[in-house]
Amino acid sequence: MNSLSSDRTENLSASSSSSECQQNGGSSFSHLPLVPDPAIYAVMTAYAKDSSPLKLNLGVGVYRSEDGKPFILDVVRRAEQLLANNRSANKEYLPITGIPEFNELSAKLILGNDSPAIKENRVTTVQGVAGCGSLSLGAEFLAKHYRQTVYIPDQTYPNHPNFFTSVGLVVKTYRYYDPTTCGLDFQGLMEDLSSASPGAIVLLQACGHNPTGVDPTISQWEQIRLLMRSKGLLPFFDSAYQGLVSGDLDADAWPLRLFVADGGECLIAQSYSKNMGLYGERVGALSIVCKTAEVARKVESQQKILIRPSYSNPPIHGASIVTAILKDRDMYNEWSSNLKTMTNRLVSMRRKLVDALRDRGTAGDWSHISRQVGMYSFTGLTPDQVAFITKEYHIYLSSDGRINIAGLGSNTVPHLADAIHAAVTRGV
Ligand SMILES: Cc1ncc(COP(=O)(O)O)c(C=O)c1O
Structure with a gap:
């Protein structure tokens, strides 16, 4: 009895959706609203479309090399080589x-x-x-x-x-x-x-x-x-x-x-x-x-x-x-030491950014950038300031003011500091 009534319900809903489907040009899915991409993907897309040589991506949360390039650890390449050479491994x-x-x-x-x-x-x-x-x-x-x-x-x-x-x-x-x-x-x-x-x-x-x-x-x-x-x-x-x-x-x-x-x-x-x-x-x-x-x-x-x-x-x-x-003890040790190098670079980028803002006399206290830890800094920039920085300086970050410190290099810190200084000075 139960299963009969549930079959009937399914059939009814199928027939009502098929009549809706006919009204909608044959698509079963035309009723779906179009929704935007998650915010961070929109930032990535906008960055990809920007043709400026100055463009800088501080939105996506990935660790980059000093020169802003995607970074593959040598120890990962070595492990991949070992896997490739292992004839007894399989892909079942x-x-x-x-x-x-x-x-x-x-x-x-x-x-x-x-x-x-x-x-x-x-x-x-x-x-x-x-x-x-x-x-x-x-x-x-x-x-x-x-x-x-x-x-x-x-x-x-x-x-x-x-x-x-x-x-x-x-x-x-x-x-x-x-x-x-x-x-x-x-x-x-x-x-x-x-x-x-x-x-x-x-x-x-x-x-x-x-x-x-x-x-x-x-x-x-x-x-x-x-x-x-x-x-x-x-x-x-x-x-x-x-x-x-x-x-x-x-x-x-x-x-x-x-x-x-x-x-x-x-x-x-x-x-x-x-x-x-x-x-x-x-x-x-x-x-x-x-x-x-x-x-x-x-x-x-x-x-x-x-x-x-x-x-x-x-x-x-x-x-x-x-x-x-x-x-593998050697590879593990190499990875551990890579992590130290990577974190030292993050700490150094934070310090350089704080120093660069101090050198420019940028209003406000930016020392929190050095106190914060890991890959990110919540700068305190407002959504308007972020929009200004993106439009005028081609620097991409999420509208909450988060920057990926690992996306910075010594050569790009001055560009970011100029952008923050200009946004703060304009009072946007
Ligand atoms: C706090 C936190 N958890 C989880 C994830 C997801 O990481 P994964 O790329 O490994 O799925 C992220 C990625 O940015 C993250 O920041």
């Missing part, structure tokens, strides 16, 4: 959860080689399709098995709300960025998490906060942890910049390891897009730290149920590169 399907060695090494990278949680088999790690795919899988898992409100920072990576709303979870924000100090609104953050519903999910960026470049201090992290654990809030860490904040992979994972050390549960989405420069290879991992090994086993079995109808099993190539680097 991976297991649903990906390359087992990749998962094991990724968990150790983020949680530490000696992590008790790993030793106690309380961590389940599955290969993900970069940071986004891992966040999305985590969101899907939560929507199915732990339907609680999700709190995300105000400001955050613009894709964050999408992962959760698209699976029907309610998303709220907690205070994070204080525009008056261009730093952390720690009091606001603690107040908002204190009044979050018990058991809620809290998205935390592990380090190198996008878009603000503002991270809590270790003592603030500790207070956040105590508060969250006392209220039973479930942490979901997004780790997209490990190694690109302090240049030290362990130091950048430290805040997150504080939460794991207390024996509580959390989710962790890892990305190798930025720290290994593997953007288009789409490599990441989702770890879920559980209370017991038995729970971890059940969680992993449920992950497989979610992955199977989605992409069935993840891609091989990028994860094989990461595995080759993580398991």
